[in-house]
Amino acid sequence: MKTKAVRLYGKKDLRVEEFELPAISDDEILAKVVTDSLCMSSYKAANQASDHKRIPDDIAGNPIMIGHEFAGEIVEVGANWQSKFTAGQKFSIQPAIYYEDGPVGVLSAPGYSYKYIGGDATYVIIPKDVLVQDCLLAYEGPGYYPASLAEPLxxxxxxxxxxxxxxxxxxxxxxxxxxxxxxxxxxxxxxxxxxxxxxxxxxxxxxxxxxxxxxxxxxxxxxxxxxxxxxxxxxxxxxxxxxxxxxxxxxxxxxxxxxxxxxxxxxxxxxxxxxxxxxxxxxxxxxxxxxxxxxxxxxxxxxxxxxxxxxxxxxxxxxTSGGNTDDMKEALEIMTAGLDPAGLVTHIGGLNAVPEATLNLPNIPGGKKLIYTHYDFPLTAIAEFEEKGKENPVYGELDKLCKKYMGLWNVEAEAYLLENGDKL
The missing domain is CATH 3.40.50.720 (NAD(P)-binding Rossmann-like Domain)
Structure with missing residues (x-):
């Protein structure tokens, strides 16, 4: 399985690359990422690189995938986890794992420490570290972006x-x-x-x-x-x-x-x-x-x-800084019951927009920047949809759908983008 991902090689060195993922083991899960929410923590990680406490020292030769506020769909389940997870399930990830045998010890985390899992990718391998700590969380609510925002919530x-x-x-x-x-x-x-x-x-x-x-x-x-x-x-x-x-x-x-x-x-x-x-x-x-x-x-x-x-x-x-797994589960439950976190989102972008957006995150006004990883379009403010819609009908329709929901991103807009956006 090929994936496209944003990988960190050193300080401010983020690259969008396509490469082959290895076959999963019995203790791993292959998953499709649909959306990732950019976080200031990723900005800090990209600037600090191996000086960051969660990032390994050898990323120049073994780069890691970035992004940790992501959601998607399970593709294939290793034999040891087939009683708990099935292909087609939607998921979110609790990235704050603490696993003694992880790549950098107890501070290991998806989006910081691993070669094959991070939110800014098309496909990832969810490792045993995440699974044994119950940090792969099923999501049964509408759309994908709410599950991506479960971590900030x-x-x-x-x-x-x-x-x-x-x-x-x-x-x-x-x-x-x-x-x-x-x-x-x-x-x-x-x-x-x-x-x-x-x-x-x-x-x-x-x-x-x-x-x-x-x-x-x-x-x-x-x-x-x-x-x-x-x-x-x-x-x-x-x-x-x-x-x-x-x-x-x-x-x-x-x-x-x-x-x-x-x-x-x-x-x-x-x-x-x-x-x-x-x-x-x-x-x-x-x-x-x-x-x-x-x-x-x-x-x-x-x-x-x-x-x-x-x-x-x-x-x-x-x-307080971050929530634990129980907080993530509560976030997913309350969103499934009707809470929509769309008020957090102000920008939408594709995978190719991630490196520049991540490195300039403090200078981009507004709230959360939501990335659809299988698509290629620039980071765009929801407030700019109407103007861009004069030249691109996709933006025009997204503008109409967002105005239908008081100018907020929404499940209808997401579904339209997934169907009509420019794919990588």
Missing amino acids: SCVIGAMHANYHTTAGSYVHKMEIVDGGKMAILAGVGPMGLAAINYVLRREDKKPSLMVVTDIDQTRLDRAAELYTVEFAKERGIELKYINTAEMADPVTGLKELTGGKGYDDVFVFAPVAPVVEQGDAILGFDGCLNFFAGPSNTEFTAKMNFYNVHYAYTHIVG
């Missing part, structure tokens, strides 16, 4: 589960957000913030009574309010408020007033900006938990924290 799910609270006189930490409590999502209308809003509104347990979402960009706030409405939140038993803190004379006082002056039980910070972190700390209520979700690239990043409140008001802080 799992990061949000993991953050909610990682928050904790205490009971006076006890040292036991009660994990999770406060059910019926007050929640704030700061700098919360970027792609991952939108995912958090969507998840909170859709989950069946552990809901806040008040969810305040802030930003300083009114256009983005208005778009978030259009996608995830105050009215829908009310139906779900949540009072939802979108707040532009740039328009507040005193954001801390103003945000606390929304809680009756008591402060917030759960605060999530979605930007690695010191004033935003400090604002989050300042609006915590008694036993409030601040989750620093946004990972900084600056290793010296710091922000002030009120340690008087740590001591006397029992405030605390956690940081």
